[in-house]
């Protein structure tokens with residue numbers, strides 16, 4: 001494995017560097033070997049030859065990865081799509097795709113001799129990292145949004161994370177920037193592993209994300225035509241793109257799919273920049289109510305825009321109500337229960353189908369990033385007005 005800078009293309013053999021020493025750009029790991037599915041291993045470790053090197057005894061495994069790729073039963077027909085699949089990441093052990101990152105990052109941290117880890121989260125990364133840090137017996141210092149959902153906070157707490165909320169984090173881009181800086185400084189000062197789930201901060205941990213692409217490819221026995229993924233910080237989008245791109249290297253497979261990043265209109269810094277032709281995410285506070293998509297200063301936004309500019313895909317913004325509607329449709333039409341951020345990919349597809357009626361959607365995958373139990377407030381909003389009578393046994397009129 002070696003690293004290449006996404007900005008100046010400098011090659012770095014030193015594998016413990018997290019940022020380019022020449023320009024400060026993101027260093028992306030590169031590999032000699034093509035992705036191989038080693039079925040003697042479990043979860044993401046099936047693809048160990050294309051992951052940062054971790055000795056077998058350090059590989060943490062809690063059941064992450066190998067999540068189901070569920071064919072659509074009705075939604076695909078309604079949208080006029082030949083083949084539609086849902087990659088259900090709610091099936092991971094703590095209920096989101098962040099488990100892939102936590103498994104990779106904490107396993108790597110053990111090999112580096114780290115004595116603790118530190119990070120930020122809107123909720124899911126905190127829950128995932130807390131579980132794997134507990135498994136690795138490493139203390140975890142976590143800083144979360146003030147309005148983190150109760151379920152995500154509770155998950156981090158049960159695994160003994162040292163959690164603190166930060167006022168204004170998630171709404172105010174200046175506060176977000178300062179939080180990232182402080183964590184960066186603190187991690188460097190103490191020699192802790194920095195578990196901010198972004199290529200900008202920990203490209204090795206983020207390598208776990210691309211196993212989503214490998215699994216989709218292996219299950220479909222080929223490339224999909226389009227993949228829709230939500231974009232908060234942009235890491236999910238970039239990670240999946242990297243996986244498909246590695247499969248496609250040297251023309252070994254069909255072309256990588258068109259990757260569509262879906263953001264909430266209330267926090268669409270990447271998508272607005274894409275449409276404006278900007279290389280950097282645009283600024284602006286978040287007004288979105290979708291937990292996980294409230295990232296006004298997306299750390300991997302620039303990388304996502306670079307991918308789009310190089311023909312890797314595009315971006316679309318959808319309203320919060322359309323995301324909630326997609327969540328309801330997945331539950332009612334497909335039997336899939338996900339959190340609102342997980343349904344954003346489907347909301348983006350619905351909007352794309354409505355606006356691009358001539359576009360050909362042959363084989364589409366929507367990545368459903370997290371489980372429905374993650375957001376109790378939304379669950380109450382969906383169900384609290386449904387009357388559930390409580391009957392005496394004599395009243396059962398079946």
Ligand SMILES: [Zn+2]
Pocket residue numbers: 005006007008009010020021022023024025
């Ligand atoms: Zn560089």
